[in-house]
Amino acid sequence: MEEDTRDRPIPSGTAASTPAAQNGCSRQLTDDEVDRYSRQMIVPGMGKEGQLRLINSRVLIIGAGGLGCPAAQYIAGAGIGTVGIVDGDVVETSNLHRQVGHATSRIGMKKVESLITHLRGLNPLPSYIPYPTHLTPQNAAEIISQYDLIMDCTDNPATRYLISDMCVLLGKPLVSAASIQKSGQLIVLNCPPTPQGLVDGNYAPCYRCCFRKPPPPSSMVSCGEAGIMGPVVGMMGVAQAGEAIKILASALHIPPRPLADDDATPERNLRQPTLLIYTYDLESAVGPYSFRALRMGGRRRNCFACGEGSTLTLEGVQAGSPNYEQFCSMPTSRASLPQEERITAAAYHAAKERGELSEHILLDTREKEHFSFGSIEGAVNVPFGKVLMKAAAIMRDGGSGRDILPVEAGDRDAPIFVVCRTGLDSQETVEKLKELGLDDGGKRKIVDIAGGMRAWKQDVDPSFPFI
Numbered sequence: 001m002e003e004d005t006r007d008r009p010i011p012s013g014t015a016a017s018t019p020a021a022q023n024g025c026s027r028q029l030t031d032d033e034v035d036r037y038s039r040q041m042i043v044p045g046m047g048k049e050g051q052l053r054l055i056n057s058r059v060l061i062i063g064a065g066g067l068g069c070p071a072a073q074y075i076a077g078a079g080i081g082t083v084g085i086v087d088g089d090v091v092e093t094s095n096l097h098r099q100v101g102h103a104t105s106r107i108g109m110k111k112v113e114s115l116i117t118h119l120r121g122l123n124p125l126p127s128y129i130p131y132p133t134h135l136t137p138q139n140a141a142e143i144i145s146q147y148d149l150i151m152d153c154t155d156n157p158a159t160r161y162l163i164s165d166m167c168v169l170l171g172k173p174l175v176s177a178a179s180i181q182k183s184g185q186l187i188v189l190n191c192p193p194t195p196q197g198l199v200d201g202n203y204a205p206c207y208r209c210c211f212r213k214p215p216p217p218s219s220m221v222s223c224g225e226a227g228i229m230g231p232v233v234g235m236m237g238v239a240q241a242g243e244a245i246k247i248l249a250s251a252l253h254i255p256p257r258p259l260a261d262d263d264a265t266p267e268r269n270l271r272q273p274t275l276l277i278y279t280y281d282l283e284s285a286v287g288p289y290s291f292r293a294l295r296m297g298g299r300r301r302n303c304f305a306c307g308e309g310s311t312l313t314l315e316g317v318q319a320g321s322p323n324y325e326q327f328c329s330m331p332t333s334r335a336s337l338p339q340e341e342r343i344t345a346a347a348y349h350a351a352k353e354r355g356e357l358s359e360h361i362l363l364d365t366r367e368k369e370h371f372s373f374g375s376i377e378g379a380v381n382v383p384f385g386k387v388l389m390k391a392a393a394i395m396r397d398g399g400s401g402r403d404i405l406p407v408e409a410g411d412r413d414a415p416i417f418v419v420c421r422t423g424l425d426s427q428e429t430v431e432k433l434k435e436l437g438l439d440d441g442g443k444r445k446i447v448d449i450a451g452g453m454r455a456w457k458q459d460v461d462p463s464f465p466f467i
């Protein structure tokens with residue numbers, strides 16, 4: 001990985017040791033820096049000291065998307081000395097409504113390169129370090145260990161738990177945000193960092209202390225499935241930068257000291273951090289603007305990562321334990337159906353054209369907003385979330401599996417074909433329908449259309465409006 005070495009600050013060890021940012025005053029500000037940062041330096045609480053701490057700080061932004069772009073702009077603008085950015089994706093047109101650090105002219109470029117191009121235009125003084133890769137259990141320690149503060153700007157739960165665990169093991173403060181559809185949340189974790197296993201005292205929690213279990217897979221939808229509003233995710237990214245700047249300029253991430261019970265400093269607040277939740281009502285023309293703040297607890301004694309007797313180690317993570325994808329039941333770990341229960345989009349189309357499928361039910365499990373943009377002729381829509389909810393209710397309260405199907409299809413015994421957006425939800429739907437007995441002991445065919453509507457567009461109908 002190439003590194004820009006201009007004006008490179010002294011690398012720090014773990015934040016729990018002595019970060020370069022702690023003293024901050026190792027040199028004077030240059031005229032250019034005074035000019036550039038004067039408006040924030042005159043804000044009470046920042047001053048020259050705070051600015052020098054920022055210049056001596058190293059921040060890692062994981063994710064160069066909807067959160068990472070606005071966060072990176074303000075981190076770079078404020079003069080953080082070294083900014084590392086991790087992302088393995090390339091810029092796509094559908095990113096641009098919210099990922100404002102990219103540009104139409106840079107579609108197809110690696111996101112880290114595109115964002116750094118933008119940041120250099122904004123502020124050429126910091127060193128920018130690109131990591132054009134996804135964060136993995138294998139590369140996480142090497143990357144994260146080089147920074148003073150970590151910003152989680154990712155969009156999947158498995159990576160969130162990985163980042164938090166690494167921050168616990170390496171003693172890094174973590175500013176974590178998330179956003180989907182019309183809501184966002186933000187929390188500062190592991191700040192100031194405390195050695196793993198230290199529980200007698202009021203210490204800051206990690207992500208696992210606050211969120212012991214990931215959300216159920218059925219509730220985990222990507223931006224591609226659920227959609228996302230630009231200003232919502234943008235606001236969370238900006239707030240993330242605000243928290244990071246505050247922590248670094250005030251040296252709030254410096255190792256813990258004993259706190260008196262009546263201590264009311266910002267450090268006390270970090271040890272029982274606030275979860276900021278923002279929801280945005282698209283149906284309401286003006287407001288209500290909804291910000292909520294939930295006070296979270298401190299470090300949990302029995303936390304898997306940071307608690308007493310934790311067995312989490314760097315070596316273990318690197319060797320695959322814990323298994324983050326399994327823990328979060330990520331779609332990639334979902335079992336594929338056997339061959340006889342699948343058909344390609346092209347083979348389904350050909351069979352239909354030949355009239356071999358005159359009697360069948362085509363169940364489309366995409367969200368209704370996706371369905372409304374276009375569907376295969378004759379398809380009926382039951383969104384995946386509804387399939388899971390109805391299946392759970394039938395299993396709990398009894399009833400017929402047929403209730404999952406729309407009325408117009410419910411009474412027929414014809415084969416069922418299931419299609420979704422990219423071919424994962426449809427496989428799970430096939431399994432659910434079989435569990436509920438809709439396959440009539442194997443007499444009725446229930447088949448997944450492999451690759452979903454994406455494959456349909458690619459192999460059957462290039463004019464299909466796939467979103």
Ligand SMILES: [Zn+2]
Pocket residue numbers: 205206207208209210299300303304305306307
């Ligand atoms: Zn914890």
